Amino acid sequence: GIQVEQSPPDLILQEGANSTLRCNFSDSVNNLQWFHQNPWGQLINLFYIPSGTKQNGRLSATTVATERYSLLYISSSQTTDSGVYFCAVEPTGGFKTIFGAGTRLFVKA
């Protein structure tokens, strides 16, 4: 089945710093979403981005489907950005979404 790899696995930032999270996937996909899992365990949808670039405030994401990767940019990080960031893809022809292992982000005040 499709493999989804995220890097880095862990990231510690000073408040105000910028960061880039990466998601590589091994096969073609119908869809790619980025989620933030908050400390209460909720999965918050950040972006639906099968291709192209989107921005939402301090966050932006880019997916290059032909090269099978996506990037999530966090600018001017805040302590509330802490948590786990998951990339999830729906494989072509699949009725499911497959998650990567996540990037655990901690932003220090």
Place this chain on the structure above:
Amino acid sequence: EPEVTQTPSHQVTQMGQEVILRCVPISNHLYFYWYRQILGQKVEFLVSFYNNEISEKSEIFDDQFSVERPDGSNFTLKIRSTKLEDSAMYFCASSILTFYTFGSGTRLTVV
């Protein structure tokens, strides 16, 4: 914004007991899913459901598990005889086209 609603938020059960986790998907969504996340690990696909039948299931989804859409709004996951290793967060999701919306999860603790 429409939400996927899950109840209860936390359930504690004795090993060997049956549990039913409940979900109300977004009303105009056609595909429904259950996922599991063991503490500190990644979110794992269990099963997808469309048109009142299972579309796809993972190796985790064995005979101990079943899903049902008993009426026009609810979607349930039943675990027949719980084991300690079933302790996890269970997420329900629904989708329209390929956009997935996840519920807040039910934390199941088997003791």
